[in-house]
Amino acid sequence: MNRFFTTMALCLATLSVSASDRLVTAKAPAGIELKHDFEVKARTPNDEWRSIDTYAFKVDRVADAKHNVEITSVAKFEFEGKVEVQVKSIAQDIRSFKVRPDSYGIKARQEGNTLTFSLDRPRYISVEINGNIYQNLQLFADNILEKPKVKKKTDLMYFGPGVHDFKGDSIHIPSGKTVFIDNGAVIKGWLSTYGSHDVKILGHGIVMPGHHEGIMVRYSKNILIDGPLTTQLPIGGSDSVTVRNAKVMSWYGWGDGFNIFASANVYQEHLFARTSDDCSTIYCTRKNYHGGCRNITIKDCVYWADVAHPIMIGLHSETPEDEVIDNVLYDGIEILEHAENQIDYQGCIGINNGDNIMVKNVTFQNFNIDNIRRGMLFNIRVCYNKKYCSAPGRGIQNITLRNIAYRGSAPNMGIIAGYDQSRMVKNVRFENLTINGKLISDDMPGKPRWYKTADMANIYVNDHVEGLTFSK
Structure with a gap:
């Protein structure tokens, strides 16, 4: 009898597993x-x-x-x-x-x-x-996404299986609407939440507008995007935006992936970007979006930059606004490719700070970086890029890089550099940086005592940097 009940329990357990x-x-x-x-x-x-x-x-x-x-x-x-x-x-x-x-x-x-x-x-x-x-x-x-239930039929904009051809034009999503894009749907147009609040854009369908951003969150609040595949997905002048399970792929010039402009309280998780420019950016005033960026969390992403940076922070604003990028976390990031011929625009992890911006309190942790075809690992600079800026940045402070692992051939030399004694890079902390299995730390074996630890990681550090440490 005990054997019978044991067998039944195993069968039920098997059914329970298969049913899931x-x-x-x-x-x-x-x-x-x-x-x-x-x-x-x-x-x-x-x-x-x-x-x-x-x-x-x-x-x-x-x-x-x-x-x-x-x-x-x-x-x-x-x-x-x-x-x-x-x-x-x-x-x-x-x-x-x-x-x-x-x-x-x-x-x-x-x-x-x-x-x-x-x-x-x-x-x-x-x-x-x-x-x-x-x-x-x-x-x-x-993941599986079901067609959502809404209180009123008019609250749902449903794009079922098939092609929905808007000739590449904009589709405005009003406040309170839920959009569901079926996995078998392709929208030839682009979605915009301009001035809207409390909007959901759900589903694993495709938004394919051509040489254009596919989904634009613009001057909006309380936005949820979950699931779609598109070209670019920028967030500008917005507050309280969540993006999950989204994929972007671009092929044209300046085809960034997930831009954040002048926005606060942004959460991104489980994303994929293969792009013809930067995969993920955080900028201040730009493209008629005004202000700094605060409280940005980006987790569990795969970045593939066919051109430019996988990650780029800073650079764009309008002087003399003195804007701030503050409290940023990148966690659990896989970088598959980085290929850029222009030295100024290299860096798997890039903070290039101009236009009087202050960048502070940024953490990059739990990164795996594959072989770099053309580029460098780190490019952290207070700079004056006259092509895009009207002034250098004000400074970069309190940057933590934790559990960063690179596996591949030797990349180009990285750089950490302040602009002058009033526009410095301060308190950059590397914790458990490994390059092809070698742990880079201030007390690592084999480092001559007169070397900078950054020399062992092939990173150039200028005289306007203070508080740089490498620890286990």
């Missing part, structure tokens, strides 16, 4: 360009395989000082629990492969030209065959 595994797929709308470099399938454990369409997306390859369009593959689905994924390479035989970010530890099994791996949580990953980073597969394995 769920997969939701959606066909690409008719008329949307697909790419056939890969065949992608997914299934819950022991279920039937389901085919996943692969969209053709544009990305940027800079060569000969020009933007060159490459066509890459994007596949997406929603799931809960566990899911198995199968990726078959059609365009080329597999001699080698990567599933990145490396730190996720996704172990793929290869059989011929087919890779199989499992996921137990939403992930944004790149599958690369034979080192090809342009004709790769971006796989967006997302």
Whole structure:
């Protein structure tokens, strides 16, 4: 009898686990360009395989000082629990492969030209065959989002499966509205919350306006965005904005990803950006948005900068406003690529401070940075970039860089520099910085006592920096 009840309990436990595994797929709308470099399938454990369409997306390859369009593959689905994924390479035989970010530890099994791996949580990953980073597969394995219930039908703007062609024009989202973009929907236009409050934009569909920002939060308050894939998603002149599970991909000049301009109380989590300019920025007065930035939290993101910086803070304002960027946290960031030929615009982590801005109380922690093709790890400067600024910045203070790990070939020399004795960089603290497994600290073994610790990390430090430390 005890054996019977034990068996029943195990069966019920198995049923309970399998009942939590769920997969939701959606066909690409008719008329949307697909790419056939890969065949992608997914299934819950022991279920039937389901085919996943692969969209053709544009990305940027800079060569000969020009933007060159490459066509890459994007596949997406929603799931809960566990899911198995199968990726078959059609365009080329597999001699080698990567599933990145490396730190996720996704172990793929290869059989011929087919890779199989499992996921137990939403992930944004790149599958690369034979080192090809342009004709790769971006796989967006997302959480499940259901069509929301609202009090009145008029409160919901629903974009169901299919193409919604607004000819690239703006769609204004009024206050109090909930927008739901079905996973099988593509909007040819861009969404704007100009002057609105209490707005939700939900769903894993695509907003594809062409050479334009896809979703713009402008002069708004109490905004939630959860799920969409678009070109750019800037926030300007706004307060209390949350962005989760969003993906951006751009290919044109100045195609930044997630901009924050003159805004406060912004929370971003679980994002992906592959961009033709900076992935994530925090600026003050710019593009008719006025003011500083305060209380910004950005967590669990994957950044891929085909041009410029993965992260850029400071630079833009209007003198003599004396604006401040204060209380910023980047936590749990994966940087897959950084490629920039111009020295002034290099830096996986960049604070380039101009226009009388003060940048203070910023923490970068739990970073994994892959091999840098062209660029540097850190570029922290009070500077006067005459192309964009009318004055140098006022200073950079209280910057913590904790648990930063770089794995790759030697990048260009980094830089930490103040402008003069009145516009300095003060109190920059590195804690547990590792470069190819070597811990950089003030008491590290093998460091000659007359060396600066920054020399061991290949970082130039000028005379207008004080309070720089490296600890375990």
